[in-house]
Amino acid sequence: MAEPFHPYLPFLLWWVPLLPLIAGAVIAILPNRYGRVASQIATGALFLSCLIALAALLCSLTPGKMASSIPAVTWLTFGDVALQVGLWLDPMSAAMAAMVTFVALWIFVYSIGYMEKEARFGRFFGFLSLFCGAMLFVVLSNSLLLLFMAWELVGLASYMLIGFYFEKPTAAAAAQKAFITTRVGDMAFFIGMIWLYRQSGTLLFYDNGNGLLESGVLHSLAGATTVGGLAVSSAAALLLLVGAMGKSGQVPLHTWLPDAMEGPTPVSALIHAATMVAAGVFLVARTHPIFSAAADLNGLSLPLIAAAWIGGITALYAALVALAQTDIKRILAYSTVSQLGFMMVALGTGGVAAAMFHLIAHAFFKALLFLSAGSVIHGCHEEQDIRRMGGLRHAMPKTFVTYAVGMMALSGFPFVFSGFWSKEAILHKAQIWPGGHGPFLLAGAAALLTAFYMTRQALLVFFGVPRRPGVAHPHESPSVMLVPLYVLAAGAVLLALVGTPVWPWFEEWISGESARFDSGALMKPEVMHLIGLSLAIVTLGVGASWAIYRNVSSDSQAADPLAGKLGGVWRFLEQAMGFDALYEKAIIGPLAFFAGAIDALERQVFVPLMAVGESCVKRIGRWTGVSDEKGLNDGFDRLCSGLQNRAVSASRSQSGRPQAYLRAIGLGMSVLLILYFWLIA
Numbered sequence: 001m002a003e004p005f006h007p008y009l010p011f012l013l014w015w016v017p018l019l020p021l022i023a024g025a026v027i028a029i030l031p032n033r034y035g036r037v038a039s040q041i042a043t044g045a046l047f048l049s050c051l052i053a054l055a056a057l058l059c060s061l062t063p064g065k066m067a068s069s070i071p072a073v074t075w076l077t078f079g080d081v082a083l084q085v086g087l088w089l090d091p092m093s094a095a096m097a098a099m100v101t102f103v104a105l106w107i108f109v110y111s112i113g114y115m116e117k118e119a120r121f122g123r124f125f126g127f128l129s130l131f132c133g134a135m136l137f138v139v140l141s142n143s144l145l146l147l148f149m150a151w152e153l154v155g156l157a158s159y160m161l162i163g164f165y166f167e168k169p170t171a172a173a174a175a176q177k178a179f180i181t182t183r184v185g186d187m188a189f190f191i192g193m194i195w196l197y198r199q200s201g202t203l204l205f206y207d208n209g210n211g212l213l214e215s216g217v218l219h220s221l222a223g224a225t226t227v228g229g230l231a232v233s234s235a236a237a238l239l240l241l242v243g244a245m246g247k248s249g250q251v252p253l254h255t256w257l258p259d260a261m262e263g264p265t266p267v268s269a270l271i272h273a274a275t276m277v278a279a280g281v282f283l284v285a286r287t288h289p290i291f292s293a294a295a296d297l298n299g300l301s302l303p304l305i306a307a308a309w310i311g312g313i314t315a316l317y318a319a320l321v322a323l324a325q326t327d328i329k330r331i332l333a334y335s336t337v338s339q340l341g342f343m344m345v346a347l348g349t350g351g352v353a354a355a356m357f358h359l360i361a362h363a364f365f366k367a368l369l370f371l372s373a374g375s376v377i378h379g380c381h382e383e384q385d386i387r388r389m390g391g392l393r394h395a396m397p398k399t400f401v402t403y404a405v406g407m408m409a410l411s412g413f414p415f416v417f418s419g420f421w422s423k424e425a426i427l428h429k430a431q432i433w434p435g436g437h438g439p440f441l442l443a444g445a446a447a448l449l450t451a452f453y454m455t456r457q458a459l460l461v462f463f464g465v466p467r468r469p470g471v472a473h474p475h476e477s478p479s480v481m482l483v484p485l486y487v488l489a490a491g492a493v494l495l496a497l498v499g500t501p502v503w504p505w506f507e508e509w510i511s512g513e514s515a516r517f518d519s520g521a522l523m524k525p526e527v528m529h530l531i532g533l534s535l536a537i538v539t540l541g542v543g544a545s546w547a548i549y550r551n552v553s554s555d556s557q558a559a560d561p562l563a564g565k566l567g568g569v570w571r572f573l574e575q576a577m578g579f580d581a582l583y584e585k586a587i588i589g590p591l592a593f594f595a596g597a598i599d600a601l602e603r604q605v606f607v608p609l610m611a612v613g614e615s616c617v618k619r620i621g622r623w624t625g626v627s628d629e630k631g632l633n634d635g636f637d638r639l640c641s642g643l644q645n646r647a648v649s650a651s652r653s654q655s656g657r658p659q660a661y662l663r664a665i666g667l668g669m670s671v672l673l674i675l676y677f678w679l680i681a
Contacts, residue, residue, distance in 0.1 A: 013070055013087050016052050016097055017140060017150075019045040021133035027126035038122030042129045043108045049136065050101035053094075060094035061509075069142060069206055088142035088206060091510050092356060096139035096282060099360045102491075103274040103367050104132045106484035110371050111266040113480035114378060118264075124164060128270065131157035135275040139282055144193050144203040144212065147286075151189070151247070151279060155182050158276050162263040174262040181256040185246020189283075192239030196290075199224060199232050205286070213289045222294040230302070231294030237303035240287055241310075248280025248340045251314045255579050258333040265374030268329055272336040273367035281343045281359055285352050292350075300435050304348045308435060311344025312442030317577065319449035323456070323562065324573035327384050328373045331457050334576075335410065336366060338446055342426050345439045351429030353507035358422035361495050365409035365419060368488035372403035375477040375485065376461060386460040387560075390552075393462040395474040400462050402485035407458050409492040411451040412538050414531070418495035423447055424534050425499065425507070431530070444537060451541025456562075459549040467552075501527050 023045035027038040059068070072086030108128060115124055134157055137150035155178075163175025196212060197203050199221055205213045212218075221233035244250070249257035257277065261268055271277060284291065284307060296302040318338035325331045339362050346355035377384055379396050393400040409419040427447070430440035476482075498505040501524075503517050522528065548561050563570040575581070 012052050013056055013089060013140065016049045016056070016101070017133045017136035019049045019133070020129040020136065024126045024129035024133060027122055027129065030122055032120065032122055035118075035121030035125075038125045039108075039112050042125035043105070043112070045129065046101060046105050046108055046132060049132075050098075050105050053097040053101045053136075056089055057094045057098040060089060060091050072142065072204060072207075075145065083145060084143065084204060085146035086142040086204065087140045089140070091512065092282075092285065093140050095356065095360060095506075095510070096278075097136060099363050100132065100135055100139060100274045100278075103363050103488070104128075104270060106487050107266050107269050107274070107367060107371065110269075110374070110481050110484040111264075113478050114266055114374055115264060120164070124161075124264070127157055127160045127164070128266075131161060131270060131275055135279065138279050142205050144196065144205070144287075147283070148189065148193055151243075151283075152186065154247075154276050154279055155179060155186065158182075158260070158271060161267040161271070162260045164263050164267065168262065171262040174256075174259040177259055178256040181253055182246040185243040185253055185280075188239045188246075189243025192236045192243065195232070195236045195239070196221070199236075213287070218289055218293045221290065230296060233290050233293040234296050234302050237287065237291040237293075237301075238306065240283060240290070241303055241307055244280035244283045244344075245310065246280070247283070248277050248344070249314075249337045250280070250310050250340065250344060251317055252579065254314065254318070254337050255576075255583065257337055258330055258576070261327070261329040261333050265329065265370060265377060268333070269367045269370035269374070272333065272370060273363040277336060277340055278359055278363065281340060281347070281355060284344070284347045285356055285359075288347065288352050291347075298435075304350070305435055306348070307344050308348025308430070308433065308439040311341045311346075311348055312430075312439035312446075313341070314338065315341030315345065315446035316442045316449070317341075319446040319453065321573050321576045322453045323449065324560075324566075324570050326387055326560075328376060328386050328389075328457065328461065329370070329384060331386075331453060332366070332369050332373060335369075335450065335454070336362075338450060339366070339410070341446065342423065342443055345430050345443050346426040349429045349433035349435070349439060351426060353510040354422070354425035354429050356510055357495075357499050357506050358419075358426055361409070361418035361422045361492070361499070364488050364495060365406045365417075365492040368402060368406035368485060368492055369410065371481070371485055371488065372399055372406060375399040375481055376403075378477050378481070379474045381474075386457060387557075388467055389461045390464045390467040391462070392466075392474060396476050398476055398482055399485070402482075402489045403462070404458065405489040405492055407454045411454045411541065412447060412534060414535055414538065416493060416496060418492055418499060420534060420538075421496055421499040424530055427534065428526070428530050432526075444533070447534070448537045448541045451538045452545045455542045455545035456549050459545065460552060463550075464552050 020042070023042050026041055030038055068089045070087035070089065072084035074082045075085045076083045108125070111124070111128070115121055118124060131154065134150045134153035138147055138154060141147040141150065159175050159179040162178050163171050165171040166175070193203065200212060200217045202210060202212060202217070204211045207214070209216055218233065221236070222231050224232040226232055226235050242253075246253045257272075260271055263271075291303045291307070292301045294301060297305060315338045318334045318336075318341065322331050322334035322338065325334060339358070343355045343358055343362075346352075346358065376389070376392060376396065376399060379392070379399065380389060383389065405417075409417040412420045412423045414420050427440065427443060430443055431437070433439065497503070499507070501522055508514060508516075522531070548565075552558075552561060560570070566573070572578070
């Protein structure tokens with residue numbers, strides 16, 4: 001077990017997740033009228049967590065000493081077995097903790113301005129604090145048990161935040177949908193965790209060579225087999241993958257994620273950037289040694305093959321659906337699903353560092369895009385339909401600039417933006433993957449569509465003529481909402497400095513190696529080929545979108561220019577390829593029918609039978625009552641009366657006078673003497 005970097009680190013690192021959790025607990029007992037105080041408590045606690053997380057990040061940069069185990073504590077003891085939980089600091093967890101606290105901090109600041117008129121202003125910040133504290137435990141955990149407990153807290157907090165406007169039926173339904181859908185994946189995660197514990201006897205990731213992610217346990221898990229000769233490590237990893245699919249919105253467990261837009265915009269930014277959806281990708285990245293422990297199929301790991309293909313399918317599916325959406329937040333939601341697919345492709349093809357770099361870069365530019373969208377909604381008086389916007393770059397120039405940065409980073413504009421290099425790294429890993437070119441082709445097509453639909457959104461919202469008959473006088477947002485946009489925009493650009501082939505610092509650091517500056521890296525044939533391909537993808541996507549949407553009609557009711565070209569395909573995409581309808585007919589409908597049948601059976605069969613039974617029991621009770629009253633009770637009463645009468649008669653002979661007793665004794669003695677003499681005569 002590695003020694004801590006600093007003697008105070010074990011104590012301080014626990015406070016990174018604990019401070020937001022404590023803030024949430026304090027806010028929970030504050031009255032609603034102290035909303036401003038609640039926002040200050042939540043923001044202050046997260047600010048302190050961010051400082052500690054950044055200090056821990058600096059510690060993880062120590063050359064030659066990049067991992068440290070924080071001493072575990074006993075969570076539960078049964079018999080002679082003690083389940084322990086602890087924290088683990090390495091480049092991956094340090095980067096995630098710093099990202100979560102930093103990005104979330106600016107979302108908190110933004111929320112102060114965006115949510116200030118809400119009646120439950122304080123409660124909102126309490127839920128945000130719970131959300132962040134739980135996510136920080138996920139990324140810092142050295143135990144699969146602690147990670148799972150925090151994982152469930154993340155789900156609970158997301159349920160409360162998505163359903164924050166619970167008065168709206170759609171928001172309440174979206175919260176329930178998210179909670180129930182992710183429970184499917186969570187059950188698989190739970191079974192996989194139990195299986196791993198049964199096989200290894202531990203849930204600690206690192207434990208002096210005896211942890212789940214250390215070679216001894218990994219070899220035993222890969223050596224043991226289950227049904228069909230599948231290695232136990234692969235079977236358990238597949239269950240963990242299902243859990244990650246639920247949290248990170250991978251097909252087919254993705255349907256909750258677009259509906260999560262029913263929550264306030266800062267919640268959308270937090271869920272889609274720094275917290276919930278990142279948890280699934282992080283789980284696969286953290287447990288990647290388990291995923292790759294056994295070679296099940298042609299020298300490749302089956303769980304990684306599954307992750308690569310599921311990620312590729314998800315990336316392309318969500319990008320296609322995003323083409324036909326008109327809600328500004330819903331487009332970004334499907335974009336998140338697509339980008340999470342890119343991360344899964346990277347994880348499946350062996351690019352853990354590439355996946356983590358895209359995850360962190362995506363957190364910055366997707367938070368930027370959601371908050372910019374919130375600024376647009378705020379300035380357009382809660383309008384979210386991009387068909388009713390247009391020309392906003394003049395009314396909201398600052399929001400336009402920050403949105404443009406996020407849009408170009410997500411689309412993969414070359415060289416300057418982090419999204420270009422993170423996607424290039426993923427495409428590189430997918431291209432050289434020995435499992436085939438399928439995930440690479442799916443990811444390349446998704447990247448092309450990403451550039452197309454993000455350009456479409458930017459053109460419809462900020463360019464052209466105003467198309468907002470119901471939106472009068474759009475206005476720029478206040479500074480408290482704009483400053484976070486500037487910071488996140490800077491992050492989306494500056495992260496590009498540590499992810500280029502010339503200086504692949506992030507990739508080498510995550511891998512535990514020292515990065516070297518290579519000025520000739522861009523001239524390598526494989527790098528030039530991918531850069532050329534990326535440039536072609538972006539140019540084609542942006543150019544096609546510009547050609548179609550540059551002269552869009554000023555009528556907000558006019559059909560989308562692409563709708564006429566695609567016809568029925570457009571409606572198919574507009575309805576998200578019918579997944580919700582499919583689930584309604586294939587799962588929800590049959591379950592509702594089954595529940596209705598059970599209800600009818602209960603009402604029409606069991607309830608009447610219970611009524612008959614109740615009548616019989618009552619009749620038996622009446623018969624028993626009559627026999628009891630007329631038989632047992634009367635007989636017992638007569639017996640008692642007889643005994644009482646005899647007792648009364650006997651009591652009359654007891655006068656309590658000594659003279660009477662002496663007369664009785666004398667009379668008795670006289671009778672006895674007469675009898676005696678008569679007998680002896």
